[in-house]
Amino acid sequence: MRFRIQNPIERFFSRVWNPVEQLPSLEDHLLDTTGLDSRSPGDLDTFIRSLGEQLSIEIEVITNAPTADTDLETEFGVSMTVAEMLYDPASEKAVIFVPTHIREDHFLFFKFVLHEVSHLVSGHPIPVLDSARDVWWPPKRLARSTPGRDLHHNEREADLRAEWSLMVALTGRETQDAENHETTF
Amino acid sequence: MNAYQITLIGVGLIGLLGFFVFWGFLTLSDRYGTGLSRRTREAVKIAVLSEITFFVCVVVTVILQDGESWLGEVRYLPWIISGVPLALIFGYIARRQAETLLYVAEHPKLRIFLSSVTYILLLDWVLISLTGSAFAVIPDAMPEIPTGSAAAILERIPLLAPEVICLAAISVVFWKSGEPRTPSSVLRIRNKLFSAGTMCWLVVELIEMSFPLTDAFLAEREAVFVSSVLTLMQALILALSIVFWLLGFIKHRSRTDLDIWRERFLEWSRLREMLGIARAKIRFQSNRVLMTHEYHLSASAKCLGLSEDDRRKAILTLHMTCVLSEATSHDLFYKRELRVQREDLLKCATLQDHLRRSNAISSSFELRLTDGSDRASYGLRDDLLYEVLRPTLWITQIPLQTDISRCPLWTQLAALSAAHAGLLAFDSQQKIFTSRKLHSDVVSTYKLSMDISSRERI
Numbered sequence: 001m002r003f004r005i006q007n008p009i010e011r012f013f014s015r016v017w018n019p020v021e022q023l024p025s026l027e028d029h030l031l032d033t034t035g036l037d038s039r040s041p042g043d044l045d046t047f048i049r050s051l052g053e054q055l056s057i058e059i060e061v062i063t064n065a066p067t068a069d070t071d072l073e074t075e076f077g078v079s080m081t082v083a084e085m086l087y088d089p090a091s092e093k094a095v096i097f098v099p100t101h102i103r104e105d106h107f108l109f110f111k112f113v114l115h116e117v118s119h120l121v122s123g124h125p126i127p128v129l130d131s132a133r134d135v136w137w138p139p140k141r142l143a144r145s146t147p148g149r150d151l152h153h154n155e156r157e158a159d160l161r162a163e164w165s166l167m168v169a170l171t172g173r174e175t176q177d178a179e180n181h182e183t184t185f
Numbered sequence: 186m187n188a189y190q191i192t193l194i195g196v197g198l199i200g201l202l203g204f205f206v207f208w209g210f211l212t213l214s215d216r217y218g219t220g221l222s223r224r225t226r227e228a229v230k231i232a233v234l235s236e237i238t239f240f241v242c243v244v245v246t247v248i249l250q251d252g253e254s255w256l257g258e259v260r261y262l263p264w265i266i267s268g269v270p271l272a273l274i275f276g277y278i279a280r281r282q283a284e285t286l287l288y289v290a291e292h293p294k295l296r297i298f299l300s301s302v303t304y305i306l307l308l309d310w311v312l313i314s315l316t317g318s319a320f321a322v323i324p325d326a327m328p329e330i331p332t333g334s335a336a337a338i339l340e341r342i343p344l345l346a347p348e349v350i351c352l353a354a355i356s357v358v359f360w361k362s363g364e365p366r367t368p369s370s371v372l373r374i375r376n377k378l379f380s381a382g383t384m385c386w387l388v389v390e391l392i393e394m395s396f397p398l399t400d401a402f403l404a405e406r407e408a409v410f411v412s413s414v415l416t417l418m419q420a421l422i423l424a425l426s427i428v429f430w431l432l433g434f435i436k437h438r439s440r441t442d443l444d445i446w447r448e449r450f451l452e453w454s455r456l457r458e459m460l461g462i463a464r465a466k467i468r469f470q471s472n473r474v475l476m477t478h479e480y481h482l483s484a485s486a487k488c489l490g491l492s493e494d495d496r497r498k499a500i501l502t503l504h505m506t507c508v509l510s511e512a513t514s515h516d517l518f519y520k521r522e523l524r525v526q527r528e529d530l531l532k533c534a535t536l537q538d539h540l541r542r543s544n545a546i547s548s549s550f551e552l553r554l555t556d557g558s559d560r561a562s563y564g565l566r567d568d569l570l571y572e573v574l575r576p577t578l579w580i581t582q583i584p585l586q587t588d589i590s591r592c593p594l595w596t597q598l599a600a601l602s603a604a605h606a607g608l609l610a611f612d613s614q615q616k617i618f619t620s621r622k623l624h625s626d627v628v629s630t631y632k633l634s635m636d637i638s639s640r641e642r643i
Contacts, residue, residue: 007498023364025370025373026447027370039541043553044552044553044554045553045554048554061462061554063559074469077465077468077469078469080213080521080522099469101465101469102462102465103561104465105461105464105465105570106463106552106562106563107457107458107461107563107568107570108458108461108462109554109561109563110552110554110561110563111454111458113554119248143413163454163455166451166454166552167447167451167454169552170565
């Protein structure tokens with residue numbers, strides 16, 4: 001486990017303080033990511049670049065070439081992991097690694113890139129490249145809520161944000177904007 | 186039969202009717218989408234099923250026990266003995282419920298708690314039945330059990346505890362479905378209201394369980410007073426429960442088209458992700474037969490002059506057929522916690538149909554990302570996996586009813602390849618091999634590819 005485990009007392013107080021798991025709703029997500037993708041919702045290049053600019057970090061998406069790194073490809077293939085984001089301290093950038101077998105399916109590719117990017121939006125700790133234990137906490141985040149250390153909660157939050165981003169990207173922000181649907185919200 | 190028994194049977198039947206209405210609501214809502222996930226709905230249905238079983242048990246118990254405590258009564262020996270298999274059946278259903286709840290709750294501690302309670306309950310039933318049998322064999326050993334003693338409380342536990350657990354499970358399920366993962370705020374409020382309604386019902390049952398305590402620990406006069414207060418509280422909480430449920434139904438009716446659209450989108454997205462991952466991961470299941478036939482299929486598609494898209498669709502169909510095959514689906518579930526069923530493919534295709542037709546998504550919206558020098562793009566209208574979902578269902582149906590020869594060449598090729606790879610049921614395989622209607626070029630090219638390959642090996 002790469003993340004520092006909360007001690008039982010800390011965990012107890014965190015549960016008492018926050019008994020129901022708080023996940024962002026679509027409305028929360030739209031508010032958090034205001035200004036990121038208003039011009040062209042489907043263009044993830046712009047989305048990722050503007051996110052990087054706001055967080056002052058470079059984000060790079062890497063996929064395996066079909067013939068190269070077959071060991072790594074197999075490692076990803078046999079494991080439960082689908083894609084992974086690591087922080088490279090040497091180049092000071094976040095690297096999102098998507099194996100080729102996932103890259104082939106464009107839906108999965110986008111979903112998991114958005115999932116990993118969502119960790120940055122929420123300010124979740126990111127594992128450091130070539131280190132089994134260290135994590136890097138992004139100095140800035142877009143989400144209003146404070147990031148937690150619970151790995152499962154973070155994954156669920158990133159998953160949900162990825163789904164909201166996908167929905168917004170495929171339909172346009174205007175369709176989902178809360179202001180246009182006062183009666184619904 | 187005395188008045189008490191008639192009342193109990195009446196209550197049981199009303200409860201049964203209520204649960205059928207509840208079941209009907211869930212089934213009806215499935216058609217239009219409830220905002221609950223498939224697993225959640227399964228969990229609730231199993232909970233309801235176990236609840237109905239419980240009511241049937243209560244009614245049968247009341248009819249058979251004839252107003253007396255069944256413990257130690259020789260003439261009820263067959264009932265006591267039959268209680269053991271009944272307890273086992275109930276325990277099994279309750280265990281299934283606890284297991285299914287895992288998917289909903291995603292909370293291991295809750296699962297452990299529910300499993301433990303179920304096992305304790307099962308043990309409780311077995312012990313009561315065995316003790317009863319022992320008393321029945323030695324009638325003199327049967328003690329006099331006064332009403333209102335601890336034994337009376339214990340007697341209520343096996344009857345009401347399953348109901349308490351079921352209600353708690355349903356309440357948790359609705360509470361979890363009230364979280365932001367459910368797309369619309371209307372549905373979130375509705376689920377929270379349903380959860381509150383069920384919780385009130387749960388409190389009513391807990392009060393019912395505690396009634397004998399008043400007789401056991403209080404003087405007669407005080408006990409009468411406390412009992413009447415508790416009855417009043419029960420009535421009030423029950424009324425509150427009905428109010429919550431009614432408000433929930435009112436909220437349910439106020440969903441907008443956008444709410445329905447959003448929940449369909451989320452459900453489609455999760456199904457599409459699951460199917461995509463299952464397809465991508467099967468290559469790493471050390472399935473040599475699949476790899477071999479993927480190679481033959483690819484070679485045959487090239488010989489037949491199929492377009493690149495058709496070749497890829499044929500390969501995807503072969504992969505999806507493999508995902509649905511018994512051995513692979515077992516591996517996917519136990520090694521990767523992916524449970525893919527035929528219904529998932531159909532549901533995903535149907536939801537994607539709805540989304541493709543909807544006005545919210547125009548053709549101009551698609552995802553684009555430059556990855557190195559490659560540019561990836563995804564649009565709902567050019568999703569190859571979507572296009573192979575229905576052909577996969579045609580090929581894998583048992584018995585094979587679709588006339589494969591009327592399908593496009595790539596589907597015929599995929600069906601033939603799946604049959605050679607042993608991914609289809611035996612009857613379907615035989616039907617495909619012996620079918621004279623399959624395009625002759627498809628059969629001959631595939632055979633040629635296999636022959637060349639086997640010669641190369643020699």
